Amino acid sequence: MELLSPASLEEVADCVRSAIADKASLEILGASSKRGFGRPVDAAKQLTTAAMSGIVSYHPEELVLVARAGTHMDEIAAALEEKNQHLAFEPPDFGKLYPGDDAGSNRTGTIGGILATNLSGPRRFKAGAARDHFLGFNAVNGRGEIFKAGGPVVKNVTGYDLPKLLAGSFGTLAVMDEVTVKVLPRPEKTRTVLLYGLDAAAANAAMTKALTGPYDLSGAAFLPQIQAQASQCDYVGAQGSVTALRVEGSGPVVDHHCAALRRDFGGPTEELHSANSITLWREIRDLAPFFDVDTILWRISVPPAHGAGVAASIAIDLPGANFLLDWGGGLVWLSLPADGGANAEKIRRAFQRCGGHATLVRAPEAERRKVQVFEADGAKALTDEVKRSFDPERVLNPGRMHEGV
Structure with missing residues (x-):
């Protein structure tokens, strides 16, 4: 498959417009460390942000960092550590959760990938999610248009808060270049x-x-x-x-x-x-306890007081299940034997009474094609409408989150 590696937003826009003209779709990649997260993307070409890398500006006294989307997280962490600062939402490194080639396997992810998937670590209940630290960006949408939103301070985020919309969109709405994030002092x-x-x-x-x-x-x-x-x-x-x-x-x-x-x-x-x-x-x-890539991995979010009960119910129903609880019980990481399938119906039935949602984080490609990876709720119609607004031709990561989205 042809791999495109644009070095600027203008080049990204050219790639997207060319894809529209050819009626072809693009799989958007960073470091490929989370390529197995979400539904498989059937695309004609791949577009990587690898050439759009590097810290653009960092002002420790202002608690703001600007980096290009392809910048690896270890580079950002090293720069912040020099000034005794960090990203308080504790972005995880999922590079060892998935099998892959040398380009993606066992490598740290990128800041663009972290924001696109809205991943947060154990401090989430105290510090907020990745989207709460995402202040601004510039990007190219699925129409081939360059646009920007937000800015280096929270008061710049007026009107539609597009950084929060792109956080967790899994590359289905836009290809980001420069992103602005809030940083905070490390604990003493x-x-x-x-x-x-x-x-x-x-x-x-x-x-x-x-x-x-x-x-x-x-x-x-x-x-x-x-x-x-x-x-x-x-x-x-x-x-x-x-x-x-x-x-x-x-x-x-x-x-x-x-x-x-x-x-x-x-x-x-x-x-x-x-x-x-x-x-x-x-x-x-x-998720070091779940580095074994031969297992299926679910991420289940429930009211914190119900985490143990949900995990116990699943363990009874599905022998061989292993789990750990994070966020005080509000997050259940569940591992299942790969040969037993994803068991999506049983997983989602376990928290039906208390409420919650489940995301299939790792599974063989065949399972990810047939199973509902993300929750489908009343917001799906809105998700479809947002996709049409940003990417009417379904050029960017088509089908990554839901069929057709």
Whole structure:
């Protein structure tokens, strides 16, 4: 398949207009690290943002960074670390979740890919999603038109908030070039209190109690024993399952909250300091327990108090299922044996009463073609209308999210 690698918005616009004239479609790629996320795209050509790379401007005092969409996340993280800053929504690196060639396998993703998929890590419930830190962009739509929206400060985002619309659109609306994101100071200290040996229901209750208490958590996750023992972090797999409660901030405040957590929750506990704590949450963020590419992976979002119940219901119905809970129970990552199929109906039936939604994050291509990868709800008609407005000829990533969208 022909690979197009434009170096500017003008060249992107030429590629899109040429595709329209040829009645051909384009598969939009960054680093290809998340190409297996979403429905397969049947396109005549591929267009990569690889040549549209590099940090354009970074003003630490203004807490704003501008980078081209093809910029790899490790380059951005390194620049921010020099100034003791970070992207607070904790963008995950899914490069090891998917099989692939050398161009995409085991490589960090790009800032454009992170924003296009609206991916956020364990700090999501405290810091917000990727879209909440996405301030502006310039891009080319499916008509071959160059446009821009937003700006370097929140007050520039007036009228239609297009950055939030493009976040999570999976490249179906526009090809982005320069993107502007908000950055924040890194916490002075990071520690994690581990509660050992709880079952999923007890862990869910403990996380709910901790999140509604005076501890100011920035992370709350539950790893069953099999996931805990797979961790490379000291102390995590020592005593069965692990409920991890992260505290960040100034030294005295973190010390106080960790001591209070260990006192108030009792039982066998451990406290991870900076390096170990960072290692554990990177594993949770990047889904290290699920790097096995021979399994099917679901992302299930439910009301936090119901996470353990939903996971338990699925485990009863589907033997061989493994899971972990993040966001205090609000996010269930579920792994299934690949030979059993995606079981979409059973997955979605499990949270029917409490409400929620499920996304098929990894599966063989045949499964992704026949299964509803994203939730189809009352908004699908609106999604179709937005697609028609931005890309009436269905040139950009056709079918990536829903059939025809």
